[in-house]
Amino acid sequence: MHTELCDRFGIKYPIFVFTPSEKVAAAVSRAGGMGVLGCVRFNDADDLEAVLQWMDENTEGKPYGVDIVMPAKIPTEGTAVDINKLIPQEHRDFIAKTLADLGVPPLPEDEAKNEGVLGWLHSVARSHVEVALKHPIKLIANALGSPPKDVIDQAHEHGVPVAALAGSAKHAQRHVENGVDIVVAQGHEAGGHTGEIGSVVLWPEIVDALDGKAPVLAAGGIGTGRQVAAALALGASGVWMGSAFLTSAEYDLGHREPGGTSTIQDALLRASSSDTVRRKIYTGKPARLLKTKWTDAWDAEGAPDPLPMPLQNILVSEAHQRMNESDNPDTVAMPVGQIVGRMNEIRPVADIIAELVDGFESASRKLDTIRDS
Amino acid sequence: MHTELCDRFGIKYPIFVFTPSEKVAAAVSRAGGMGVLGCVRFNDADDLEAVLQWMDENTEGKPYGVDIVMPAKIPTEGTAVDINKLIPQEHRDFIAKTLADLGVPPLPEDEAKNEGVLGWLHSVARSHVEVALKHPIKLIANALGSPPKDVIDQAHEHGVPVAALAGSAKHAQRHVENGVDIVVAQGHEAGGHTGEIGSVVLWPEIVDALDGKAPVLAAGGIGTGRQVAAALALGASGVWMGSAFLTSAEYDLGHREPGGTSTIQDALLRASSSDTVRRKIYTGKPARLLKTKWTDAWDAEGAPDPLPMPLQNILVSEAHQRMNESDNPDTVAMPVGQIVGRMNEIRPVADIIAELVDGFESASRKLDTIRDS
Structure with a gap:
């Protein structure tokens, strides 16, 4: 499973995983994808610094990124x-x-x-960017669209591309005009902040609207290799996932009995779409x-x-x-997407990634049969 | 583009098109798909009879079907x-x-x-079934889920399979238990009656829940060949479309200047997703x-x-x-789905079908490259 993003980022698979857990992010990068660590939970920049040091020590030199939450408009500031x-x-x-x-x-x-969470105050998100750029990060993603121009410029000066989430073609075009390098097309199915337009309509719409000006990562509803195949068939250059890794074995946030699942995971495992x-x-x-x-x-x-x-x-x-x-x-x-209906067991990150790759390959071979028979 | 449904129905492509227009339905069947005529607008069974006679004369012996709207629970009856x-x-x-x-x-x-519209009163929908079964129809679809058991039995006695729309895996399973032969998995993106779950999540969920007991047609958000490829990659055996044919050249319902577009089509052509x-x-x-x-x-x-x-x-x-x-x-x-954003020109039915086939083939070849490079 090889697209231009694999060469651009030095990753084996074009699978980008947003996660608030550094354990998950590091495991994704080690397994050949791109782990993208959510920074919004770090109110104190020193805490983020310590976690990124841990990332540097646990990613075997593989690429990883960070995700900030910076609204386009400056919201109320203050403590x-x-x-x-x-x-x-x-x-x-x-x-x-x-x-x-x-x-x-x-x-x-x-x-x-x-x-x-103060992480989406501009002052705090800027501190995340400052801290992250001292580490060998390969991507800064913004969950609320284009970051301010000076933040994009700052990332580019460090050679770090910027990704931004979009829920419509209009927003995607604006992001690219603002200097964003990669657009995450996030369909209605997704967990967290999401728009009205379903993935199967939104993904190709954003791909076509950008017309090659920036690669598109498909987000919203992806949990299996068949869904990766659908995303790539619809013109995406890779996938952006989140929910499916909340039930990975490495995910360790929230209350958890030693060796067991967490309360959050128990709730996710039994939920339907x-x-x-x-x-x-x-x-x-x-x-x-x-x-x-x-x-x-x-x-x-x-x-x-x-x-x-x-x-x-x-x-x-x-x-x-x-x-x-x-x-x-x-x-x-x-926050979780509709793919929660398929999150029915705790699996190591490496197993989830392996299924995505195998499932993609099977699905594409199935299409060959339908095409050629 | 060949699946088991092509053999089962004697059609060239597994493309099923619901439409209230007999002109569109006949053109779809002539182009190698399965035109499915919506009956709900016929309050008088004689009007439906006349239109089905027209269908018989204009489909060149190719298969076609009808779509009824029969709620599972009997609603208020009367004139x-x-x-x-x-x-x-x-x-x-x-x-x-x-x-x-x-x-x-x-x-x-x-x-x-x-x-x-009285067409969803049981008495009227039953009259549609009675009339339709006197014609060489190849499918009866119900837009509101399983029809009553005696209606399914009546269709089966005439050798006509029954399809039913479902917006969740639970409903799909119930339809098959009730004797329905084909499930139309209708995602949130779809026009008309639709549920909460997005297509990219719903389609494989219903395919897996039915586990081969019945083939699945993917519906909701399909307007291009890339979307057909996505649907088949996700395990569907074919696609069920509607909206995309409202801007076909053959669609002639509503106010229309001679030789021009209709008021409805003008509204659809300019709409975004x-x-x-x-x-x-x-x-x-x-x-x-x-x-x-x-x-x-x-x-x-x-x-x-x-x-x-x-x-x-x-x-x-x-x-x-x-x-x-x-x-x-x-x-x-x-009623129209989110695919309306891609309905930007009036095209003959045959051209729409040809793009679906070509677009599917291109998308599947693109996946081959991603898989094999």
């Missing part, structure tokens, strides 16, 4: 304390009542409360999430409207922490 | 007059005000008012429609909730007729 003042009491009361109704335990006394919702309750922008009692509570009559970014995530961050640290899979808060 | 009594005055007032606000002209005095909405306002069940000033009016504050099937379509039928007979493309009422 968590400043921003906290902007959150209405009605919303705080709703959170407290919902957690009580759902029986979510408090955090252990020795655990620091999560002050909320119908068990996601696309809501503004995670960040303030539409994002696909696992449907749980938590998302049901926000859908119920009387629930408040979500706040704009970045306030909504500040509002819910401690609640997310409490739910994901509990042992109850009914109440986790987790 | 349009009986059913009219169940429609609240608030809804009638909203329609009248909206048509006035949008400047929709009245029908010409010599044109009969459309009394609303973002210009659809999925709403209950057409039939009472969620269906993807072209976004127009009419759908905007139903989305505005103060609009009433849609009525259940079959009342909603009875309510809006004359309004649809008035809008689609006008010359204003801003106010048409038309």
Whole structure:
């Protein structure tokens, strides 16, 4: 499975994997893909620095990238304390009542409360870029479209290409005009921030709109080699995945019994493709999430409207922490795509990648038979 | 492009096209696909009989099928007059005000008012089946899932296989248990009645769930040969299309200047893939429609909730007729999928089919290169 992106990045397979876990990212790179580490969870640049040092030591010199979350428009800035003042009491009361109704335990006394993800404040995302560019990263991806021009220029000065997510052809074209090198075409099926247009329509539409000006990575609904074949048949130069690696053996975030699965993984393993919702309750922008009692509570009559970014995530961050640290899979808060219906076992990253390659090859041979018979 | 369905149905390509136009259906069958004529617009069985006689004379002995709309549960029965009594005055007032606000002209005095689609009443759908089985049809498809068991048995006694649309693996399995022979896996991208799960996730999920018990036709988002390749790579045995043929040269429904495009086609030609909405306002069940000033009016504050099937379509039928007979493309009422963004020119049916075949072959050869290089 070889496209021009393999040569450009020095990778064996054109499989790009976004993940918040450095263990997963490193394993993807070692297995021949491109691990892309999500930085948004690092409020403190020193924490990111330590994790990237770990990446350098555990990727055997293979390429890896980082993913930042930098909105095109500069949102409210300030510390968590400043921003906290902007959150209405009605919303705080709703959170407290919902957690009580759902029986979510408090955090252990020795655990620091999560002050909320500040990673999409421009100041924090810029600190991620500063730190990352001191490491041998091969890609900076932005989950919210084009980063500001000076950030793109800064990456290019270091020889690092920039990728940006797009949910429409218009946005994809704008990204390339802004200097973005690679477009991630993210269909409606995807986990996290996602648009309205389904992958099978969106992918070729963006490929054609860019007309060779930038390669396209297909995202949204990919979990098997057959789906990789579909993406490449539709004109993509590679795939961008995320959800399917949340149930990898290496994924270690959230509460987990030693040697077992985590509460988050338990929730993902039993979900079907119908068990996601696309809501503004995670960040303030539409994002696909696992449907749980938590998302049901926000859908119920009387629930408040979500706040704009970045306030909504500040509002819910401690609640997310409490739910994901509990042992109850009914109440986790987790972005995931519709491919969750196929995430039914815990597998090592290398096995997932091997199936993607084998499944792609089988599917393409099947098309040969259909074509030539 | 040859699958087992080609042998089973005696068709050249595994391309099944649902269309309300007999002109399009016949042209599809003549071009090597399977034209499937939508019966729901025929309130009078005699009208359907006349059109099927025309089909027999214009398909050169090639196979064709019919599509009925028969809900699994028996809805309210009765004539349009009986059913009219169940429609609240608030809804009638909203329609009248909206048509006035949008400047929709009245029908010409010599044109009969459309009394609303009764085709999904069981009694009417059964009359469609009775009439169709007197013709050499090769397929009966049901747009709302499994038809009742006696209807399936009746088709089988005539040697006619039954297809049913499904938007989830659970529904697909139930259809096959009920005796359905072929499942149409209809993804979120599709026009008309459609579910939540995107095609790239849904198609292989249904293929795997049925495990060879019935072949799967992929639907939702297919308009080019690349998308046919994606569908077959994902395990489908053929494709089921609809929207892409609304802008065929043969499509002749709705107001149309002689030799020109119709008002509906004008609206479709200029729409992008973002210009659809999925709403209950057409039939009472969620269906993807072209976004127009009419759908905007139903989305505005103060609009009433849609009525259940079959009342909603009875309510809006004359309004649809008035809008689609006008010359204003801003106010048409038309089910269409997200592939509308690629429907940018009027082409003969044979040209559309030829591109599907050529595009499939190119895409599969591209995968060979990616696999073997």
